[in-house]
Amino acid sequence: MTSMAAMLAATIGATWATGAAALDVSIGYLRFERPPHAVLSNLDPIPERRGIEGAELALGDNRTTGKFLGHDYGLEVISVPFDGDIFAAARAMEADHDLILLDMAAKDMLAIVDAAPAGTLFFNVGSRDPALRDSACRAQLLHAIPSLAIEADALMQVLLAKGWNKLAMIEGPTPQDKALAETYRKSVQKFGLKIVSEASWSFDTDLRRAASREVPLLTQAFKPHDVVLIADAHGDFARYIEHNTWQPRPVAGASGLEAVAWAPVVEQWGAAQLQSRFEHLSGREMTPEDYAAWAAMRTIGEAVTRLGQTDPAELRDYILSDAFELAGFQGRPLSYRHWNGQMRQPIPVVNAHAQVASAPLDGFEHARNPLDTLGIDLAESRCSAFGD
Template identity: 35%
Template sequence: MIRLIKYLVSAFTFCALISATEANSKNFVFAYLMAEDDPRYLTKRRYTGLTLRQQYPSISGAKVAIRESRILSRSLGITFKLIEKSLRVDGDYISIIKSLINNGVKVFLLDIPAQTLRVITKEFKKEPVLLFNIRNRDNDLRNKNCSVNLYHSVPSYRMLTDALAQYLVKRGWKNVLILRGPEKNDHAYADAFVSSARRLRIDIVDDRNFTLSNDPRERSKSNVSLLTGGVDYDVVFVADSQGEFSRYVAYQTYLPRPMVGDEGLTPVAWHWTWERHGAPQLNQRFARIEKNRHMRSEDWAAWIGIKSVISAIRKTQSQDINVIRQFLIDDGTTIDTYKGNPSSYRAWNNQLRQPILLHTHNAVIARAPIDGFLHQINNLDTMGYDHGESKCQITN
């Protein structure tokens, strides 16, 4: 009798495990993590009440991707789900992620500050999960602080400035004056442009700091005409993440010259005025979910992160993370980014190679890589860190 009871218990347990496995195979869960008190989301109003550079969480882009997957979901017999978790900047992300992993989550979209992202990637470096960086452009995350399971769907600063530099060379604007602000992001952006200029032999005629101040002693660092005088240049590159200074640069430079960088002609992953390769339809789908603003680069990065994984599952017929990971970096992989060139992730640093859009406030002027800039393998690798110059040591 006891032997019979043990047999029945074992059989029941085995059946339960099979049922759990089948249930898990029918659901594929993505988790979106954000810092609810991230300073980047704060409304920064100037003394007149103007809001210049408002940023938003990118969850809406992820929701668009999940909604798009419904037809494919039925054909695959898999339900794609999205979990949203919001913590404080100093919250216990490690415990939350561990809990989600234990509940079957395999892919995480991380819309969090770079420092927190670095801690998470180190903690879960050996876990069979995929982590997507959908906001941070820091070059070091693609170099010395890279990780085997950290994928970047948002372009790096270097990719953005390489795209901009290509356009400047194409137009013959090879003498550039740099104006950089005091913020950390300002210096990261300006430093990346210096590297891009060096690569394409653009001459930096001077690199000057600006200061937002009413102090008469700082007048030479806040007056646009004074700050841009004394040298000859074809274009002014402005690194101003706050947007307060750069909005006054146009039409006030000492020489009548165009402006690029954080104002004027700006390089981004996505812009609402992009009108080719299915972009209007994507913007419309986003507008059905987010009615109060246009789709931005971070929204697009969340969207393409989920789309990349679903594409891998469809083409490999596997939900195994190692299979998905190999698909993403495979030379033959093509992911439709709605920007033209077929894309894939670089095997040496897990960065999504992708076209970059160069836009003004209401139009996309060009798409990089610019015609004439060639690479021996993939022209998209003319932007960002190529294999030979990358300091990332991961082995996929």
């Protein structure tokens, strides 16, 4: 029996004994397409149905369980062009769905959640903005995608464990780059590392021809350092830094050593099976956004299976409780933080060809859950919407 089949069989067996009522579980996926962003390389195009296909894979998983219990799952996808009316689309979706996945920028997500009918439960599968888990949190918005702070903390744990304590950072020119750089600074301070030098990326030349000339000049003035940390939110220039620095140093952040929610090189704990099933469905590799959408759908499926009902308030309470666990093919059960709705998950730290580590690392302990060493902890949280 495969690991997925074993997991589903265990879930079904646990629930079957309590009896099951027929249920229709209708879930919405609302995406606001981002405007195109010009980058220096087209080697990594964004899949057209990124995220959506992760939700579709989980839909099949939910249906596998549901057919034994009389639970029928459905998924409606609305993808709004970047110049379209996302709020009209949200109103249309909310008329038929009270369980909705949101894939869009934080400001649009907040506007939709704030205007939604009472009782609607949303899952963020597209925004890593730390503020959504902090001062801008909303009680009816849970987060299946990790924040920038979680990913930064995972990376800093690995750098600290390797003794790479001195960092030189290159910050990109966009507002998103600057937000990422600030997140890195906070994480560096949290774990006691040090940024010894900083540089701003301002080149708009064709780096396919000029990287070997421009990058050494940019990095020549760096003080002695162990790693070059790259704050490049769009994956624009980062690929041209490695092997072009003035001093031979590893790179991390947006290239080289990266902390991500999911990557094709994750293979342990049954992950290879999930990767294979996704590739069979979509014809491509699974991205972090696909994994987040898969996890959100499976969260709903697991909660419905355990509770035998679809009421959003009841599902939310259960998902945020200590009783909820989700098998996520990452070696530890996934759960949700009751104070801000963030899904707890291990964070793979990877390079292009292999998984280097899974954070949190051994030695980074926590009184409640080692996964809470990543990102905003309860004592640091400014989120008051959850009542904790």
